[in-house]
Amino acid sequence: MTNYIEEIRGILASARQNAYTAVNTAMVEAYWLIGKRIVEQEQHGEERAVYGEGILKELSKALTTEFGKGFSYSNLRNFRQFYLTYRDSEICYTLCSKLTWSHNRLIMRVENEAARGFYLSEAAEENWSVRTLERNINTFYYHRLLSSNDKTINQKDSKVLQKQRPEDFIKDPYIFEFLNIQQPATANESEIETALIENLQQFLLELGKGFSFVGRQFRISTEIDHFFIDLVFYNYLLKCFVLIDLKAGKLTHQHVGQMDMYRRMFDDLKKPEGDNPTIGIILCTEKSETVVKYSVINDNPRLFATKYMPFLPTEEELIAEIEREKVKLNLFNS
Numbered sequence: 094m095t096n097y098i099e100e101i102r103g104i105l106a107s108a109r110q111n112a113y114t115a116v117n118t119a120m121v122e123a124y125w126l127i128g129k130r131i132v133e134q135e136q137h138g139e140e141r142a143v144y145g146e147g148i149l150k151e152l153s154k155a156l157t158t159e160f161g162k163g164f165s166y167s168n169l170r171n172f173r174q175f176y177l178t179y180r181d182s183e184i185c186y187t188l189c190s191k192l193t194w195s196h197n198r199l200i201m202r203v204e205n206e207a208a209r210g211f212y213l214s215e216a217a218e219e220n221w222s223v224r225t226l227e228r229n230i231n232t233f234y235y236h237r238l239l240s241s242n243d244k245t246i247n248q249k250d251s252k253v254l255q256k257q258r259p260e261d262f263i264k265d266p267y268i269f270e271f272l273n274i275q276q277p278a279t280a281n282e283s284e285i286e287t288a289l290i291e292n293l294q295q296f297l298l299e300l301g302k303g304f305s306f307v308g309r310q311f312r313i314s315t316e317i318d319h320f321f322i323d324l325v326f327y328n329y330l331l332k333c334f335v336l337i338d339l340k341a342g343k344l345t346h347q348h349v350g351q352m353d354m355y356r357r358m359f360d361d362l363k364k365p366e367g368d369n370p371t372i373g374i375i376l377c378t379e380k381s382e383t384v385v386k387y388s389v390i391n392d393n394p395r396l397f398a399t400k401y402m403p404f405l406p407t408e409e410e411l412i413a414e415i416e417r418e419k420v421k422l423n424l425f426n427s
Contacts, residue, residue, distance in 0.1 A: 118190045121197060125185045128176030131169070149173070175201055178209070191217040199226055208235040215302075225298060233411055237264040238301075259331060259372050262301055263397050266414060267376060270405035271295040282339045285403070286323055289339075303330035311336075313358050322355050333369040334359060340377040344398050348375050349388040353396060376401045 131149070149169045156164035178201040179185050189197050196216055203209045212235065216226050229235075238261065272288045274280050280288070289296045290309055297304050304326045311325040324337040336359060338352050356373035364371055375398040390396050406414065 117193055121190045121192070121194055122185065124172045124194060125176055125179065125182075125189065127169070128172035128174070131173045132176055171198060184213075188213040188217060193223070195223045196221075196226055199223070199230060203230060205235075211235045219302065228298075232268045232270075232405065233408075233415070234264070236412075236415060237266065237268075238262075259333075259395060260397070262303070262328065262331065263374065263399060264299075264301070266400040266402050267299060268405060268411075269296075269299065269401055269403045271299075272403055274403040280341065280403070282323070282341045285341065286339055289324070300326070303328045304335065305329065307334070313355070313362055315358070315362075320355065320358065322359075328372075331369060331372070332367075333371055334364065335372045335374065337374050337376060340375060342377065343379040344375060344377045344381045344384050346384050346388055348377070349384060349390055349396070349398065353389050353393070356396060370395050373397070374399065378403075 153166045153169050200212045271292050307325040307327050311322045313320050322336050323339050326335040352373040352375050356371045359371045373396045380400050
């Protein structure tokens with residue numbers, strides 16, 4: 094009897110979800126069509142006709158009287174901007190309609206076309222909540238994935254980042270503002286590690302796609318020694334383990350050597366047959382491009398050093414940080 098009731102509940106829950114999805118899709122498509130009509134029919138294809146504002150006010154009054162709330166002057170302006178942002182109907186029907194109107198309002202305000210395409214695709218595929226999407230946009234998720242010069246070159250002709258290589262999963266910098274660490278930051282590595290585990294869901298979202306938590310202070314042992322890795326994850330898309338070492342300070346060659354050893358040991362002692370080689374990430378508060386260039390990091394595509402910021406920087410600070418890293422990379426590669 095219990096199974097019978099649960100099956101009925103499942104049927105109803107599925108039907109409700111399907112109904113909600115269908116209604117949401119229809120409304121997003123309707124908003125795009127309204128914006129299209131305003132621009133192409135009432136404004137003769139111009140982005141902003143001289144009499145356009147008056148038309149929107151009149152239209153808002155008429156629609157509100159007949160259909161109720163939801164058709165204010167500001168909302169109609171959003172519908173118009175929605176269409177102007179995505180004039181291609183295929184984008185609307187294949188991507189935008191998979192997301193809620195709240196998602197679309199956030200994404201259409203992203204100026205960079207490639208970034209918009211990325212957020213549309215990722216938000217739909219990963220089922221990002223509106224709050225998660227807003228955080229990822231505010232922390233320049235897309236731009237941090239493209240923060241290295243190599244990735245910028247390789248992806249410049251792609252509207253949506255295609256994550257196929259380990260380096261396409263690595264951000265620089267990582268943003269840990271959810272830890273609420275006071276500035277100036279004085280927390281040591283152990284305290285940051287504890288805070289990350291206590292906020293594991295947010296940490297996994299910041300790490301990105303495909304990550305699952307394996308262990309903290311993960312022990313690997315040889316015949317005579319024991320070693321402890323700060324954090325171990327598994328990425329089911331890359332099909333490999335990911336080791337993370339936290340450093341509350343500047344990157345050194347000792348840090349690199351330690352992580353390279355951990356990664357090699359993990360491959361030898363823990364990696365299942367058929368998995369890809371283990372990835373090692375050193376998260377530090379300050380990178381040294383000299384160490385990066387002249388250490389094994391420069392020759393090892395499975396070893397990375399990236400910066401983490403325990404606070405949410407301003408837009409200007411984050412852009413400046415990314416640009417500084419690009420300048421350093423260009424100088425050291427020239």
